[in-house]
Amino acid sequence: MILALSWFRLHAAEFVDDFAWVYTIALIAYVVTGIFFAVGLRIPYNRWSDAVLTFLRDVSEPLLRLFRRVLPSFGGLDLSPMLAIIVVRLAGSLASRAIS
Numbered sequence: 001m002i003l004a005l006s007w008f009r010l011h012a013a014e015f016v017d018d019f020a021w022v023y024t025i026a027l028i029a030y031v032v033t034g035i036f037f038a039v040g041l042r043i044p045y046n047r048w049s050d051a052v053l054t055f056l057r058d059v060s061e062p063l064l065r066l067f068r069r070v071l072p073s074f075g076g077l078d079l080s081p082m083l084a085i086i087v088v089r090l091a092g093s094l095a096s097r098a099i100s
């Protein structure tokens with residue numbers, strides 16, 4: 001019983017940490033694709049690129065909107081992805097340590 005509980009806690013902590021890493025990668029991919037598409041590297045009417053951008057936007061924008069409300073405007077510079085990545089990594093690390 002105790003061995004199964006420790007196994008579950010270990011894997012739950014790993015899952016939380018891995019989820020934080022995947023979300024961080026999704027945030028970085030959203031920023032990079034946004035830069036590429038803003039420069040004009042997007043193929044018009046391409047369903048694949050539209051699907052990828054839509055998925056990344058749907059995953060990333062809810063968290064980024066929270067930080068955009070808090071951060072002041074710096075002209076064309078958006079610091080919300082950087083702050084979101086720091087918070088996601090910190091929260092994932094703290095949560096995984098609290099579980100294990």
